[in-house]
Amino acid sequence: MNPDQRGFYTLLKKEVMRFWAVLGQTVSAPVITALLYLLVFAQALSGRTIAGYEGLSYTQFLVPGLIMMTVIQNAFANTSSSLIQSKVMGNIVFTLMAPLGPLEWFGAYILAALVRSVLVAVAMLAVTLIFVRLPIEQPLALLAVFLLSAGSLAALGIIAGLWAQKFDQIAAFSNFIVTPLSFLSGVFYSVHALPAFWYTASHLNPFFYMIDGFRYGFFGTADMPIALSLAWITTFFAVVSAIAYWMLHTGYRMRK
Amino acid sequence: MTATMNTSTLDALKIDAVQKSYGSLQALKGVSFSINRGEFFGLLGPNGAGKSTLINTIAGLTRATSGHISVLGHDTVTDFRTARRLLGVVPQELVFDPFFNVVDMLRIQAGYYGCGEEVWPWIDEMIERLELKAKRTASMRSLSGGMKRRVLIAQALVHKPPVVILDEPTAGVDVELRRTLWAFMRDLHSQGTTVVLTTHYLEEAQEMCSRIAILDKGEVKALETTGALLGRHPFRFLRLKLGEGAPLPDTLRGLIASEKDGVVELKLEIAKHPINSVFAALRTAGVVIEDVHTREPDLEDIFIELTRAGSAA
Numbered sequence: 158m159n160p161d162q163r164g165f166y167t168l169l170k171k172e173v174m175r176f177w178a179v180l181g182q183t184v185s186a187p188v189i190t191a192l193l194y195l196l197v198f199a200q201a202l203s204g205r206t207i208a209g210y211e212g213l214s215y216t217q218f219l220v221p222g223l224i225m226m227t228v229i230q231n232a233f234a235n236t237s238s239s240l241i242q243s244k245v246m247g248n249i250v251f252t253l254m255a256p257l258g259p260l261e262w263f264g265a266y267i268l269a270a271l272v273r274s275v276l277v278a279v280a281m282l283a284v285t286l287i288f289v290r291l292p293i294e295q296p297l298a299l300l301a302v303f304l305l306s307a308g309s310l311a312a313l314g315i316i317a318g319l320w321a322q323k324f325d326q327i328a329a330f331s332n333f334i335v336t337p338l339s340f341l342s343g344v345f346y347s348v349h350a351l352p353a354f355w356y357t358a359s360h361l362n363p364f365f366y367m368i369d370g371f372r373y374g375f376f377g378t379a380d381m382p383i384a385l386s387l388a389w390i391t392t393f394f395a396v397v398s399a400i401a402y403w404m405l406h407t408g409y410r411m412r413k
Numbered sequence: 414m415t416a417t418m419n420t421s422t423l424d425a426l427k428i429d430a431v432q433k434s435y436g437s438l439q440a441l442k443g444v445s446f447s448i449n450r451g452e453f454f455g456l457l458g459p460n461g462a463g464k465s466t467l468i469n470t471i472a473g474l475t476r477a478t479s480g481h482i483s484v485l486g487h488d489t490v491t492d493f494r495t496a497r498r499l500l501g502v503v504p505q506e507l508v509f510d511p512f513f514n515v516v517d518m519l520r521i522q523a524g525y526y527g528c529g530e531e532v533w534p535w536i537d538e539m540i541e542r543l544e545l546k547a548k549r550t551a552s553m554r555s556l557s558g559g560m561k562r563r564v565l566i567a568q569a570l571v572h573k574p575p576v577v578i579l580d581e582p583t584a585g586v587d588v589e590l591r592r593t594l595w596a597f598m599r600d601l602h603s604q605g606t607t608v609v610l611t612t613h614y615l616e617e618a619q620e621m622c623s624r625i626a627i628l629d630k631g632e633v634k635a636l637e638t639t640g641a642l643l644g645r646h647p648f649r650f651l652r653l654k655l656g657e658g659a660p661l662p663d664t665l666r667g668l669i670a671s672e673k674d675g676v677v678e679l680k681l682e683i684a685k686h687p688i689n690s691v692f693a694a695l696r697t698a699g700v701v702i703e704d705v706h707t708r709e710p711d712l713e714d715i716f717i718e719l720t721r722a723g724s725a726a
């Protein structure tokens with residue numbers, strides 16, 4: 158390992174250790190939330206089927222969306238909370254003084270968020286097996302959508318973490334942007350069931366394509382063609398990554 | 414030309430016309446100086462002088478508005494990786510990461526610099542030298558302020574940098590630890606490390622540093638060897654314990670530097686007020702002297718002189 162690689166690897170390890178130390182909390186919280194959703198919604202709506210997803214129970218339809226919604230929120234939380242904490246605590250100087258370039262920063266933060274996303278997704282999938290079995294019709298598409306989506310939210314978390322100067326601002330970013338957009342993206346319903354305005358609006362929401370594309374990976378069918386979903390997600394990933402990278406490169410609100 | 418270039422790469426630190434503005438406030442107004450390899454250098458100045466701003470700019474924590482800095486010839490912006498590997502900085506703020514324990518924190522910090530297990534013995538040695546052995550696996554959160562300061566010092570040294578900058582390492586540190594730190598810094602220095610120190614304890618700077626820069630309001634007010642700085646103002650202090658007799662004559666009252674419990678201290682310019690003439694004046698006035706004591710000016714006197722002159726100008 159050359160020194161730059163070791164620097165990167167150490168930063169990645171530190172970012173993973175942060176949530177690993179509280180692994181129970183990191184994984185059990187989203188799993189419990191998901192179970193509650195399943196108990197409430199799936200029981201209440203158990204008789205229903207979803208237009209366009211014939212042959213699937215509502216519970217089956219629900220699980221991929223729930224997992225992706227949780228991944229979206231966790232990937233965002235991982236990078237944004239780490240950055241705001243070290244900014245507020247002041248210990249960000251330890252990494253700022255180190256010979257780490259923007260690429261190492263970007264890579265380490267994104268990868269750590271991906272590790273957490275995988276853990277959360279696998280745990281949720283394992284627990285929901287009690288209720289439903291899901292096919293995996295398109296594993297490659299599933300993986301691509303998963304990685305690009307989690308990566309996008311991790312990059313968005315970097316943007317928020319660098320931009321924010323207080324915990325409140327991260328909470329606001331999360332509560333007013335990430336959570337509503339992830340809820341309004343067809344987790345609980347097919348967008349075909351929506352009134353015209355919301356139907357159109359959904360199509361401008363990148364989270365919608367993440368959830369729809371993820372569902373495609375499981376069922377081989379979805380509201381949107383997978384190529385369109387992947388194009389949206391890839392573009393979104395490219396845009397937020399470019400912004401996050403630029404902020405790291407210029408030391409935006411870090412190197413004053 | 415080549416000769417100058419060679420000499421300049423020998424500088425441990427080269428600070429070239431560095432300006433830093435925070436909005437309308439000019440924290441550094443074009444600071445230039447160099448620190449030689451192997452020097453023990455003191456950076457002094459009153460609160461808000463710009464010492465930490467300069468150090469943070471060297472460390473890459475802040476960006477200079479203009480100007481350049483290099484560490485052993487490596488520019489801190491264009492060649493930041495090499496420059497930062499050659500540099501260890503102890504920040505003034507007592508920052509720590511509550512997630513980790515002492516030894517993990519130090520190993521992680523070493524990793525950022527590309528150092529692996531080969532520096533673990535050095536880390537253990539520092540833990541020992543800085544008297545942190547009992548706290549080796551204690552959470553950073555649980556340490557006292559002075560202990561956190563010691564970890565910060567160790568953290569700056571994990572990668573064995575040839576240039577070390579300590580921003581007030583002895584602030585809030587007890588007497589015993591201060592001695593430990595001094596011994597530790599002297600050892601580092603004797604092994605060839607260039608050490609730059611800021612402190613508000615001027616006797617500390619006087620004792621440790623071979624050269625001193627005094628910064629005030631973002632400008633270098635003095636840059637000299639400690640000896641030259643001490644000899645710079647040819648004055649000395651004459652302390653008199655006055656007995657029952659006539660008061661001090663008016664001609665001497667203007668020279669009073671301090672006055673307390675019947676002891677007055679006169680500040681004499683050697684050329685202008687020879688001791689002889691002062692005693693003559695005292696005798697003529699009928700002043701009774703119980704005790705006499707002279708004192709050479711120390712760094713504190715010179716510091717006050719320089720920074721006061723600065724504010725008048």
Ligand SMILES: Nc1ncnc2c1ncn2[C@@H]1O[C@H](COP(=O)(O)OP(=O)(O)OP(=O)(O)O)[C@@H](O)[C@H]1O
Binds near residue numbers: 413435460464
């Ligand atoms: N982030 C910042 N934003 C705005 N002004 C700042 C910032 N950091 C420092 N300053 C200002 O720059 C000036 C120099 O501050 P600096 O911390 O460098 O002083 P110092 O010499 O280290 O003082 P001290 O001895 O108190 O540590 C001060 O007027 C300070 O208020």
Ligand SMILES: [Mg+2]
Binds near residue numbers: 505580
């Ligand atoms: Mg300071």
